[in-house]
Amino acid sequence: xxxxxxxSSTSSARTLPKFLTDYAPTRxxxxxxxxxxxxxxxxxxxxxxxxxxxxxxxxxIVDRAPDVDxxxxxxxxxxxxxxxxxxxxxxxxxxxVRPWDxxxxxxxxxxxxxxxxxxxxxxGAVPALITNNHPHETITVMLGRLERPYxxxxxxxxxxxxxxxxxxxxxxxxxxxxxxxxxxxxxxxxFAELGGGPVPAPALRAYHEPMVITHTSGTTGIPKLVLHSAxxxxxxxxxxxxxxxxxxxxxxxxxxxxxxYSHQRVITGLLPLATVAPKLVMMSDPLSPRVxxxxxxxxxxxxxxxxxxxxxWEELARDPERPFRNVRVYVNSFDAIHTRTVRTFxxxxxxKLPVWVQSWSQTEAxxxxxxxxxxxxxxxxxHRPPPTQxxxxxxxxxxxxxxxxxxxxxxxxxxxxxxxxFSAPGRCLAYVGEQERHxxxxxxxxxxxxxxxxxxxxxxxxxxxxxxxxxxxxSALEIEDVLLDRLPETTEVIVLAVAGSKPQPVYSTQGDKPxxxxxWARVTADLPVMAEPIHIRWDEFPRTATxxxxxxxxxxxxxxxSSAIGLGNWT
Numbered sequence: 001x002x003x004x005x006x007x008s009s010t011s012s013a014r015t016l017p018k019f020l021t022d023y024a025p026t027r028x029x030x031x032x033x034x035x036x037x038x039x040x041x042x043x044x045x046x047x048x049x050x051x052x053x054x055x056x057x058x059x060x061i062v063d064r065a066p067d068v069d070x071x072x073x074x075x076x077x078x079x080x081x082x083x084x085x086x087x088x089x090x091x092x093x094x095x096x097v098r099p100w101d102x103x104x105x106x107x108x109x110x111x112x113x114x115x116x117x118x119x120x121x122x123x124g125a126v127p128a129l130i131t132n133n134h135p136h137e138t139i140t141v142m143l144g145r146l147e148r149p150y151x152x153x154x155x156x157x158x159x160x161x162x163x164x165x166x167x168x169x170x171x172x173x174x175x176x177x178x179x180x181x182x183x184x185x186x187x188x189x190x191f192a193e194l195g196g197g198p199v200p201a202p203a204l205r206a207y208h209e210p211m212v213i214t215h216t217s218g219t220t221g222i223p224k225l226v227l228h229s230a231x232x233x234x235x236x237x238x239x240x241x242x243x244x245x246x247x248x249x250x251x252x253x254x255x256x257x258x259x260x261y262s263h264q265r266v267i268t269g270l271l272p273l274a275t276v277a278p279k280l281v282m283m284s285d286p287l288s289p290r291v292x293x294x295x296x297x298x299x300x301x302x303x304x305x306x307x308x309x310x311x312x313w314e315e316l317a318r319d320p321e322r323p324f325r326n327v328r329v330y331v332n333s334f335d336a337i338h339t340r341t342v343r344t345f346x347x348x349x350x351x352k353l354p355v356w357v358q359s360w361s362q363t364e365a366x367x368x369x370x371x372x373x374x375x376x377x378x379x380x381x382x383h384r385p386p387p388t389q390x391x392x393x394x395x396x397x398x399x400x401x402x403x404x405x406x407x408x409x410x411x412x413x414x415x416x417x418x419x420x421x422f423s424a425p426g427r428c429l430a431y432v433g434e435q436e437r438h439x440x441x442x443x444x445x446x447x448x449x450x451x452x453x454x455x456x457x458x459x460x461x462x463x464x465x466x467x468x469x470x471x472x473x474x475s476a477l478e479i480e481d482v483l484l485d486r487l488p489e490t491t492e493v494i495v496l497a498v499a500g501s502k503p504q505p506v507y508s509t510q511g512d513k514p515x516x517x518x519x520w521a522r523v524t525a526d527l528p529v530m531a532e533p534i535h536i537r538w539d540e541f542p543r544t545a546t547x548x549x550x551x552x553x554x555x556x557x558x559x560x561x562s563s564a565i566g567l568g569n570w571t
Contacts, residue, residue: 014100019227020210022435026428029235029425036238037248039238042235043204043207044230045122049085055277055278060279062282068088086119088116089200091119097120102125103126103150104172114261117212117267124205126210128225129263130142136163140167142225144433150174151168152175153175155177155179155181169187174189175187219551219552220552225433233268237272238425239398240269240272247357249275253302255304258282281295287312296323301328303327303330306332308549310332310341311484311492317345330345330346332359333361336463337358338485339378339481356373358371358391365426367395368399369394369461371390381486386478389462389477390462393461398424401421401455403455404419417454452465490508491510502529506535541554
């Protein structure tokens with residue numbers, strides 16, 4: 001464990017939580033090759049200012065005005081966004097935030113979540129970014145683990161999460177509310193009224209020190225709070241900053257981006273974006289009508305969003321206005337993408353050789369495996385195994401993977417299904433408030449991903465399932481992809497593991513019309529035996545902020561008292 005000397009020498013008079021002084025070391029890597037393009041910084045507190053120096057006039061466009069500046073414009077230059085970060089830093093200081101204080105940002109999704117993170121890090125505080133879709137019981141645990149943070153939130157979140165006066169008094173130092181503050185809540189500071197002082201001088205954390213906290217998706221329970229430093233983020237950012245053939249980030253790109261801005265993916269992504277400073281279109285709601293308007297207007301060349309958001313955009317990809325006609329690169333991170341989705345979007349662009357880049361990633365460890373696809377990669381429909389189940393390879397010379405027997409920990413040969421471990425620079429420092437859980441997943445330089453997969457003879461990873469979601473005699477992910485490809489009317493397919501029962505398919509369709517029994521029998525004839533399918537509406541699938549289906553919650557809703565088959569020891 002690490003206890004940096006600079007931590008104690010630069011801390012304020014307040015006692016620091018143990019997780020800021022006692023954490024696991026990370027490995028720092030300066031560049032992939034001697035000729036590589038590298039991130040301009042690893043510190044999120046200076047990304048906007050450095051981007052403004054690199055390309056001050058390039059625009060960054062948002063789909064609605066920032067909640068931190070509701071009367072401000074939706075299009076600003078990098079220089080203007082950097083000025084807004086300075087204004088936010090002034091407000092945080094006025095709230096009472098000092099170096100090493102935790103600043104929890106829990107609000108409606110918007111780019112300004114990342115701006116608040118930059119402002120907090122710029123004054124030496126440690127931002128903790130949390131989505132606002134958690135139940136009261138979850139958010140109170142997460143705030144408690146931060147040990148009395150300052151909280152930036154909004155009235156919608158306060159009501160949704162039932163953050164009453166007593167709860168906030170117990171868990172936070174102070175709370176500032178964006179927008180209108182309820183009249184019966186004098187305990188909430190009005191964020192807009194904060195300020196009045198000079199712009200504070202930057203007080204950035206040292207590269208090796210804790211810098212930012214994000215969280216995992218929480219598909220299996222309370223999300224884990226993940227701690228990163230500038231060293232770990234910089235190391236993860238090397239992969240994206242690199243000048244890859246065909247799909248490198250270019251200064252003349254127009255990047256359309258729609259993600260939860262509290263997620264680690266966004267924080268890491270700020271580093272290459274600041275390095276290149278292209279034109280950005282930053283959207284906050286995948287289902288907003290503004291998505292179509294912005295895509296048609298700005299004709300992006302690079303599009304990145306969540307795998308399930310791409311799935312929801314398939315109809316948009318067939319729009320007569322062809323909003324994706326100029327796209328040369330699509331990027332999906334987080335999880336495996338569906339074959340049907342890749343095929344649909346590669347057909348939606350007029351480019352001769354568009355590329356789809358699938359990045360299998362984890363909040364704790366960054367990009368584990370990367371695979372590019374072209375149109376020919378996804379020609380076959382309903383094929384087993386689907387091509388997108390083979391997630392690709394670690395970056396050569398940077399990351400390594402291996403498969404272990406879940407019961408014995410014995411390394412497995414290629415082609416055998418086991419628990420996947422990953423070794424690369426940039427692994428996170430800690431799980432805040434759960435360091436034993438973090439230690440349990442570390443094996444020297446190796447990190448247990450909690451996924452069942454095999455490594456094929458070419459060294460690529462074929463993902464089977466999360467260990468906790470495994471089904472007997474098959475792969476839920478494979479079945480889901482195949483059914484989506486064979487049944488074009490489906491909008492979601494999930495196969496649940498239910499102890500003591502057959503695998504349980506649950507699906508939704510366009511127009512909410514169930515698939516006929518005959519059609520279902522035809523498309524599942526060569527698949528493992530499953531229970532009778534359950535048809536629900538798309539919006540009845542419980543989801544995380546990254547649009548992953550909460551399989552545990554869905555199973556408990558449909559089969560009260562049931563349990564999974566996997567052990568869940570490595571989640």
